[in-house]
Amino acid sequence: MLAYLIKSGACMAILLFFYKLLLEKENMHVFKRFYLLGALVFSLIVPSIVFVEYVDPITASIAVQPINGTATVVEAPLPNDMNTINWSLVWWSVYSIGLLGFVFRFFRNLFQILNRISNNPKVKQHFTINVLLLEKFTPHTFFNYIFLNKLDFESKTIPSEVLLHEEIHAKQKHSIDVLLIEILHVLFWFNPLLYFFKKSIKLNHEFLADSAVLKKNSSTNEYQNTLLSYLSNDSLHKYQSVKMANAINYSSIKKRFKIMKTHTSKKSILIRVLLIVPLTTLLLYGFSEKKTLAPPNTNEEIILGTRPDSGKTYKRFEIKGQIYGISNQKSQQSASRAQMAEYNKLAKKYNTMPKDNMHIKTKEVDRLKYIYNLMSDKQREDAEPFPEFPEPPSPPKAPDHIDIEEDVIEKHVQKTIKNQETYSVVVKDGETITETVMQQTTSTASNAQKEELEAALKQQELALKEQEKALEEQELAMKEHEKAMRAHEKALKEQEIAIRAHEKAMEPPMPPLPPEPKTPLKHATEMAEQGAIFFYKGKKVTSDEAIKILKKEKNLSISIEKTDNKTPIVKIDTHF
Numbered sequence: 001m002l003a004y005l006i007k008s009g010a011c012m013a014i015l016l017f018f019y020k021l022l023l024e025k026e027n028m029h030v031f032k033r034f035y036l037l038g039a040l041v042f043s044l045i046v047p048s049i050v051f052v053e054y055v056d057p058i059t060a061s062i063a064v065q066p067i068n069g070t071a072t073v074v075e076a077p078l079p080n081d082m083n084t085i086n087w088s089l090v091w092w093s094v095y096s097i098g099l100l101g102f103v104f105r106f107f108r109n110l111f112q113i114l115n116r117i118s119n120n121p122k123v124k125q126h127f128t129i130n131v132l133l134l135e136k137f138t139p140h141t142f143f144n145y146i147f148l149n150k151l152d153f154e155s156k157t158i159p160s161e162v163l164l165h166e167e168i169h170a171k172q173k174h175s176i177d178v179l180l181i182e183i184l185h186v187l188f189w190f191n192p193l194l195y196f197f198k199k200s201i202k203l204n205h206e207f208l209a210d211s212a213v214l215k216k217n218s219s220t221n222e223y224q225n226t227l228l229s230y231l232s233n234d235s236l237h238k239y240q241s242v243k244m245a246n247a248i249n250y251s252s253i254k255k256r257f258k259i260m261k262t263h264t265s266k267k268s269i270l271i272r273v274l275l276i277v278p279l280t281t282l283l284l285y286g287f288s289e290k291k292t293l294a295p296p297n298t299n300e301e302i303i304l305g306t307r308p309d310s311g312k313t314y315k316r317f318e319i320k321g322q323i324y325g326i327s328n329q330k331s332q333q334s335a336s337r338a339q340m341a342e343y344n345k346l347a348k349k350y351n352t353m354p355k356d357n358m359h360i361k362t363k364e365v366d367r368l369k370y371i372y373n374l375m376s377d378k379q380r381e382d383a384e385p386f387p388e389f390p391e392p393p394s395p396p397k398a399p400d401h402i403d404i405e406e407d408v409i410e411k412h413v414q415k416t417i418k419n420q421e422t423y424s425v426v427v428k429d430g431e432t433i434t435e436t437v438m439q440q441t442t443s444t445a446s447n448a449q450k451e452e453l454e455a456a457l458k459q460q461e462l463a464l465k466e467q468e469k470a471l472e473e474q475e476l477a478m479k480e481h482e483k484a485m486r487a488h489e490k491a492l493k494e495q496e497i498a499i500r501a502h503e504k505a506m507e508p509p510m511p512p513l514p515p516e517p518k519t520p521l522k523h524a525t526e527m528a529e530q531g532a533i534f535f536y537k538g539k540k541v542t543s544d545e546a547i548k549i550l551k552k553e554k555n556l557s558i559s560i561e562k563t564d565n566k567t568p569i570v571k572i573d574t575h576f
Contacts, residue, residue, distance in 0.1 A: 003047070004047045004048065005191075007046070007047035007287040008043050008044055008046075008047050008191075008287075009043075009191055009193060010287065011042070011043040011046055011047070011283050011287050012039070012040070012043040012191070012193045012194075012197070013193055014279075014283060015039035015042070015043060015279075015283075016039070016193060016196060016197060016200070018275075018276075018279060019032070019035065019036065019039070019200065020200075022272050022275070023035065023272060024200065024203075024204075025258075025259065025262065026262070026264040026268070026269070026272065027211075027259060027262045027263060027264040028264055028269050028272075029204055029207040029208045029211055030208070031269070031273065032204050032207075033177065033201075033204055033205075033208065035276070036177075036197060036200055036201050036204065037177060037180070037201075039197075040180075040181070040184060040194075040197060042280065042283075044184075046283060046284055046287045046288055047287050047288070047289070048289075049284070049288040049289065050288070050289045050290075050291055051288055051289070051290050051291070052291050052292075053290065053291070053292050095190070098189045098190060099186065099187070099189065101189075102185065102186040102189040103186055105186075106182060106183075106186050109182075113142050113145075116131060116133065116147065117131055117145055120132055120133055120134075120150075121150070123153075126167070127144060127170070127171070128144050128145070128146050128166075128167055128170045129144055129145050129146070130146050130148055130153065131145050131146065131147045131148070132148060132149075132150035132153055132154075133147055133148065133149055133150060134149075134150055135149070136149055137149060139158065139162055139163070139165075139166050140166070141166045141169040141170050141174070141175070142175050143170065143173070143175045144170050145170075146163075146166045146167070146170060148163075158230075159226045159230055161213055161217060161223055161226050161227075162226070162227075162230055164212075164213050164216065164217075165209045165210070165213050166209075168208065168209040168212040168213065169205060169209055172205075172208060172209075172212075174205040174208070174209075177201050177205070178198075178201070178202065178205075181194065181197060181198045181201055182198075185198065203252050203255065203256075206252055206256055207256065207259050210223075210256055210259070210260055211260075214260060220260050220261065223260075224257055224260065227253060228253070334374065334375060334376040334379055335371050335374040335375045335376075335379060339371045339374065340371075340375070340379060340383060342367070342371065343368060343371040343372065343375070343383060343384070344383055344384045346364050346367065346368050347368060347383070347384035347385065347386065347387055348384050350364075350368075350387035350389070351384060351385065351387050355388075358389075358390070360389060365389060368386070368387070372386055520550055520556055520557065520558045520572075521547065521550040521551060523558055523560070523570075524543075524546055524547055524550055524558060524570060524572070525547065527543075527560060527568050527570045528543035528544075528546070528547065530568060531567060531568075532560075532567065532568035532569065532570045533567060533568070533569050533570070534546040534570045534572065535569070535570070535571045535572065536549055536572045536573075537572070537573055537574075538573075546570065546572060549572060550572070555574065556572055556573070556574060557572075557573060557574070558570055558571065558572050559571045559573075
């Protein structure tokens, strides 16, 4: 753990120094935001990365000095009085006390913000919510909440640029960065570098907000004068905002003004970004962990040497990814608990088998022998006795009348025995008879029978070829039939399309739709153009008044009468 903390702190220091030297004063604020967050995550991950290299344990270089055919090692000194103190417990106690203090501080600040949000009036504006405070605070932001002095807000004395500045904090979610660094500060409260990271992250948030404001307000001097007139050094010390929020900070004004007038060329940005690649590569190589292990496919333990005066041994390489250092045990190899359990299970299985009918697996026998050789004398006494296995079956002899070369038979037999999995042993009349379960790989037929068998095989082979040829011809015929079916289906579809087109051509044309009936308003308008006389509920009205009535009231009906002088009379009423 101590090595991890040292490596992590060193990595943070180097990345922070690089930021202060080459990035902080440049106008590339979005990149700087992700660099600072990435530097923190990178510094915490790199020391825990492990690169593993597998080497041959036989040829591994180990500093062991041989004495009289054995090897000696330098033993660690005996513990003194200082080593009797449990330093691990002391350090964890100190860390826990500090952790509790910073956790209390974190939640106190968080509850303070939430309390201000819940206990003060709020005004929703665009995507933000203005929290109006009676106290005299400088404007500050926490996620979408902007905290403002109520009197200043209602009297509209807060400059629009300052409000826009706080809205940018909310829009760009700067509170997420602050919350992350605060959590890391709680977990690693003893690391002073996190304080400088937090200060740089908050200052870069101000750069981002200033840059966004200046894009909407082109005059840099006016914006700077607004900030100077609104802020004062006394207000910063007298009215503090919550540490977890983004607030306009007077102490950073000078740096912000300088950055506002700084222009960084694209070439300069590219060079600085490219310099990060070799830097992170060196840090990854320098602060990651390297391990050298034995090949993972071996189960062998290697005893490197023994001290003759004490019987202590330096061991051992293993063992599927595990490495052992100096051991103070006696130079007596032993089997592990898992191996002992496996041995006892297999030995008990074969010890309980009837001796006259044992089914033995070669792999299990080999495993029993391997574990038994690893066991110490004490383990052998406590373990199941090693089973008494009968001799394996002898290879079967070929009959004398088969004219096959003896070396060919011998090779066949040896291959059969090698691939053999199980053999049975039966005891009859005091004699052991071995019955081997295997496939006969040699023929017991005579030469004539052999020739007949070969002829039959050839005939069978010819029949198979003819059958295969017939299947190919059948498959070809099926393909031709499928092709014809597709052509027929296509012709049917074309015929169906033609029939539909003919039916459509033979259909009689649709009669024209009757004209839409005229609305009362349209009738009244036409009658007004012809100089008609209008009556509404028996009372004479002008044409304009009649049209207004029809527009206003929808459920009206009209009747038209023509007089002898051909002047239409239009009567408007609710019903007739």
